[in-house]
Amino acid sequence: MYAFWFSLLYLFAVYFLAVYHQGSNPIIILLSVVFFTLYFLLPLLKAKVYLFSLYMLTGLVVIIFWFAHFNGFVILTLFIIAKQAIDTLSGKELYLFLSAQYLSVILSYLLVNDTQSAMYFSLLSIFIGFLLYSWYTTKHNYRSIQDDYDQIYNEYRQLKRQVFNNEKVARQEERNQIARELHDSVGHRLTALLMQLEVARLHANEDKEKQKMVQLKELAQLSLDETREAVKALKSEDIVGLSAIIQLIRQLESESHIRVSFTLQPGVLSLVLSNKQSVAVYRAVQEALTNMMRHSGAREAVVEFSLVAERYFRFQISHHHQKKIEIKEGFGLHAMRERLEQLNGSLTIAQADSVFRLTGLFPLE
Numbered sequence: 001m002y003a004f005w006f007s008l009l010y011l012f013a014v015y016f017l018a019v020y021h022q023g024s025n026p027i028i029i030l031l032s033v034v035f036f037t038l039y040f041l042l043p044l045l046k047a048k049v050y051l052f053s054l055y056m057l058t059g060l061v062v063i064i065f066w067f068a069h070f071n072g073f074v075i076l077t078l079f080i081i082a083k084q085a086i087d088t089l090s091g092k093e094l095y096l097f098l099s100a101q102y103l104s105v106i107l108s109y110l111l112v113n114d115t116q117s118a119m120y121f122s123l124l125s126i127f128i129g130f131l132l133y134s135w136y137t138t139k140h141n142y143r144s145i146q147d148d149y150d151q152i153y154n155e156y157r158q159l160k161r162q163v164f165n166n167e168k169v170a171r172q173e174e175r176n177q178i179a180r181e182l183h184d185s186v187g188h189r190l191t192a193l194l195m196q197l198e199v200a201r202l203h204a205n206e207d208k209e210k211q212k213m214v215q216l217k218e219l220a221q222l223s224l225d226e227t228r229e230a231v232k233a234l235k236s237e238d239i240v241g242l243s244a245i246i247q248l249i250r251q252l253e254s255e256s257h258i259r260v261s262f263t264l265q266p267g268v269l270s271l272v273l274s275n276k277q278s279v280a281v282y283r284a285v286q287e288a289l290t291n292m293m294r295h296s297g298a299r300e301a302v303v304e305f306s307l308v309a310e311r312y313f314r315f316q317i318s319h320h321h322q323k324k325i326e327i328k329e330g331f332g333l334h335a336m337r338e339r340l341e342q343l344n345g346s347l348t349i350a351q352a353d354s355v356f357r358l359t360g361l362f363p364l365e
Contacts (some may be wrong), residue, residue, distance in 0.1 A: 011080045018073035028064055035060045057081050058101045062108050070117040078330050190224040245282045265306035280339040281315055287332040287360045288317040296321040319358040
């Protein structure tokens, strides 16, 4: 939009300077009204009428200043029309229009034997054409570099996602192997032990021995149950990173009857956080939400996860409060700060415009 207003103001300035340089009369004023009316109607015209109107604008400028001596402001006015054509036309239509515009100006100078002005306009047109070509080449190269960067960045993200999936599959296969070994070795041995203890209890003569066997059998049964639970946990798919944190926070939301809104910036969900980092983030969010309910009485919070310069992970918890909260770092906030400092990170607490914000930042491994 600023380019349109600049072009419009620039057109007004150079056109009226051209008129002032030549001298005004009623015919020039009338033709000028037609010129500006047609220029303002350009955005509303269809393609063929639009192209014809550009030719009309060029013709009006040439007619208005036909018998004038050399007037550089006329050339600037024609360049504004040429810019309008470059912005909207392309291909053969654009080249034909620029050629026709150039010939109309050159002929107007040659018919009055003003070869010096014709030469000046030709050299100026060549120079501006060279500038436009250089600008177009630079823009094309920049766009090509940008496309290459986007393609490389997408491939990088796909490779990163593939590495994460491969690590996830390898980790799950290892867990399944451990689960099978536990089930086949420890589980079977505990089952055999239970059967032998039951046989021993049946063959025991004294009540004291039977009671001892019952206790040993209960202990073996408990060990077998715990082994089965461990096998079940190992076989279940492991949830790591921010997905696990969000799941835990959703559970906290349902248990505490609060409403949590999440804002996830691009690239966040594909991050692989270490166990220590995941615990630090979850405990920080948990402590912040607990303090919110305890001190401000609010029941709605916003949790934002984002990347900073592709090297740092930042989380922010914010909520509204009716009055300013006096911040005293108790055990919870102190533990939160210590966890982040152990990750080479930092903790920031701020209040502004009735909004309380807690922000944590740490570098990615």
